[in-house]
Amino acid sequence: MLSFRDEQVRALGGAVLTVFKKTLAAEIEAQHSMTSEEATKIAQLGADHSVGYGLASPSEIRRYVALMFVLGKRFDADDAHPWAAFILEHPQLLPSVKLDLLEAKARAVATPAP
Numbered sequence: 001m002l003s004f005r006d007e008q009v010r011a012l013g014g015a016v017l018t019v020f021k022k023t024l025a026a027e028i029e030a031q032h033s034m035t036s037e038e039a040t041k042i043a044q045l046g047a048d049h050s051v052g053y054g055l056a057s058p059s060e061i062r063r064y065v066a067l068m069f070v071l072g073k074r075f076d077a078d079d080a081h082p083w084a085a086f087i088l089e090h091p092q093l094l095p096s097v098k099l100d101l102l103e104a105k106a107r108a109v110a111t112p113a114p
Contacts, residue, residue, distance in 0.1 A: 025042070050065070064099070087102055
């Protein structure tokens with residue numbers, strides 16, 4: 001598996017992101033038994049959306065895409081998850097904090113109350 005350090009992605013920008021999207025699509029295709037076309041669409045959507053929210057490193061983009069599988073492809077704009085947009089658009093939260101909060105909320109939504 002091809003991997004990049006967070007600093008490399010930020011430094012090299014678009015070209016690396018394009019390569020990373022292809023790598024991510026291959027990972028999605030293998031892990032979720034999807035066609036190459038389906039996996040490519042999800043990788044592109046996830047990378048484009050996550051970068052728009054300041055989540056630019058490979059690990060951040062992977063975490064965002066994992067949330068897409070749990071909450072839905074457009075969870076950031078879904079009325080069922082209004083907290084997602086609030087967290088993602090919060091200007092004072094670091095990317096890692098945004099993802100930690102989203103993952104905690106996703107677990108809470110997925111776990112039925114006792």
